[in-house]
Amino acid sequence: MNTPQVGIAMGSDSDLPIMQEAAHILEEFGIASEVRVISAHRTPDNIAAFVREAEKKGMSVIIAGAGGAAHLPGMLASYATIPVIGVPIMNKTAGGIDALFSIAQMPPGVPVATVAINGAKNAGILAAHIIGITDEAVRSKLAAYKQSMAAQVRKKDEELQEKGFRAYLEEKGL
Ligand code: RP5
Numbered sequence: 090m091n092t093p094q095v096g097i098a099m100g101s102d103s104d105l106p107i108m109q110e111a112a113h114i115l116e117e118f119g120i121a122s123e124v125r126v127i128s129a130h131r132t133p134d135n136i137a138a139f140v141r142e143a144e145k146k147g148m149s150v151i152i153a154g155a156g157g158a159a160h161l162p163g164m165l166a167s168y169a170t171i172p173v174i175g176v177p178i179m180n181k182t183a184g185g186i187d188a189l190f191s192i193a194q195m196p197p198g199v200p201v202a203t204v205a206i207n208g209a210k211n212a213g214i215l216a217a218h219i220i221g222i223t224d225e226a227v228r229s230k231l232a233a234y235k236q237s238m239a240a241q242v243r244k245k246d247e248e249l250q251e252k253g254f255r256a257y258l259e260e261k262g263l
Contacts, residue, residue, distance in 0.1 A: 093123035095216050096143040098165060100128045100155035104178050108154045111176070111213035118217040118230045123148075129160035136161075140168040150216040153201075154209060156180045159188035162201045172219055174212045175201040 095115055099108045112122050123143075127135045143151060151169060153162035154176035162175030177188035185206035193203040204211045214231075221228035249257045 091121055093121045093146065094149050094220055095120060095122040095213075096139065096148050096151045097122050097124045098127045098139060098151065098153045098161060099124075100126070100130075100159070100161050100178075102126050104154045104156065107178055107207050107209050108152075108176065110209040111152050111154075111216070114210050114213035115216060117234075118213075118220075118227050120217060120220060120227065122152075127161065129155065129164045130158070133164075136164050137168050140165055144169070144171060150174060150219050152176065152209070152212045152216055154178050154212075155192070156185065156188045157182075159191040162192050162203075163195050163199065166195065166199050166201045173201050174215055175203045176209050176212050177203065177206045179207050 095111075097108060097111050099105065108124070112124055115122050125139060127139055129136065140151070148171060150171060151165055151173045153165050153173060155161040156178030157180055159175075159177060162173055166173040166175075175192035177185050177192050179185035180188070189203070189206055192201055195201050202215065204215065214234075217227055217231055221231050252260065
């Protein structure tokens with residue numbers, strides 16, 4: 090679990106509260122990541138270098154989060170031959186819609202797999218899916234993760250059926 094298989098880049102350390110979720114979920118699947126702050130606008134020279142190093146180190150996926158005029162995922166993708174997953178970060182002015190469009194609207198030939206606004210956890214899970222294509226251990230951890238999600242939902246439904254709608258609402262303070 091020591092060699093990073095996923096590079097996690099973000100435009101600012103203010104993106105860390107969201108982007109840390111990608112690193113945490115990858116850790117749950119036994120996948121090491123390297124977390125970096127690289128700004129498309131403030132440190133543009135570092136973009137090509139980061140991608141080249143990531144590919145040289147044998148990383149399988151890059152996850153990139155950015156808010157506002159979110160050019161980082163697309164710029165990384167322009168250098169990369171490994172998949173890039175983009176995470177639009179919510180901001181106060183436009184709620185993240187600006188970043189979502191900026192990241193998703195890539196020109197033909199340079200794809201960025203875009204997840205939901207603040208969807209860093211899903212970006213991590215998607216990276217695990219990509220790694221799981223060739224890594225049996227990761228694939229079985231993903232299967233267990235899905236089973237555990239299903240068990241939680243079924244448990245909640247059972248509780249709801251047992252207690253009844255009104256008592257359930259009351260208990261949840263709704
Ligand atoms: C983007 O601008 C970053 O990804 C961040 O979401 C946003 C604000 O950056 P800071 O002003 O917090 O550095 O480049």
